[in-house]
Amino acid sequence: MNAQRTGAARLRETRSPLTRQRSGPTRVRLAVALSILLVAQSGVALEQPSGEQDVRRALASFIDALNNLKWDAFRAWFAEEATLFNPEIPDVRDLGRIDGREAIERSFRLVFDSARRQASGPPYLHIVPRNVRVQMLVDVAVVTFEFDRDGGSMGRRTLVFRKQAEGWRIIHLHASNTTHK
Numbered sequence: 001m002n003a004q005r006t007g008a009a010r011l012r013e014t015r016s017p018l019t020r021q022r023s024g025p026t027r028v029r030l031a032v033a034l035s036i037l038l039v040a041q042s043g044v045a046l047e048q049p050s051g052e053q054d055v056r057r058a059l060a061s062f063i064d065a066l067n068n069l070k071w072d073a074f075r076a077w078f079a080e081e082a083t084l085f086n087p088e089i090p091d092v093r094d095l096g097r098i099d100g101r102e103a104i105e106r107s108f109r110l111v112f113d114s115a116r117r118q119a120s121g122p123p124y125l126h127i128v129p130r131n132v133r134v135q136m137l138v139d140v141a142v143v144t145f146e147f148d149r150d151g152g153s154m155g156r157r158t159l160v161f162r163k164q165a166e167g168w169r170i171i172h173l174h175a176s177n178t179t180h181k
Helices: 002-014 022-040 051-067 073-078 099-120
Strands: 078-085 131-138 140-148 154-163 165-178
Touching: 022 154, 051 073, 051 131, 051 140, 051 154, 051 165, 099 140
Parallel strands: 078 165
Antiparallel strands: 131 140, 140 154, 154 165
């Protein structure tokens, strides 16, 4: 009997530390350590910027391109299949949905040309987003914000970004303005 106990004791000693029986607190520490290891191995690092931070940076870059009328930078933010609803402003000819980057570019070209004529810029426009909200989905983000317009009116914008191979791109922009604050 003593030889059997000694054999069983030897077997316990040769087991891997992960397969030995653990007490309650030791099990919890082991589970936490294993969870951290799995998260680290999955490529999700705690210090990496979140998708929301990336989208906020994309929004800031888009607004900078718009305010300063940087045409090439501005147009690069739109996905090929993007759609747009324009606000009712003098520079816009079509208030229906505009489909595709090429058509959006034609619409904004008028806005850019008008802004260049009316201001000494840059910046030519003065869109300063406030009350910004970013709602994240897996590879899509919905961004809404407001801004003050000349003459006391308020602009409201909704941008839908989708993560693509080249980064976050706008797949829809909905613009509206109101005289009420």
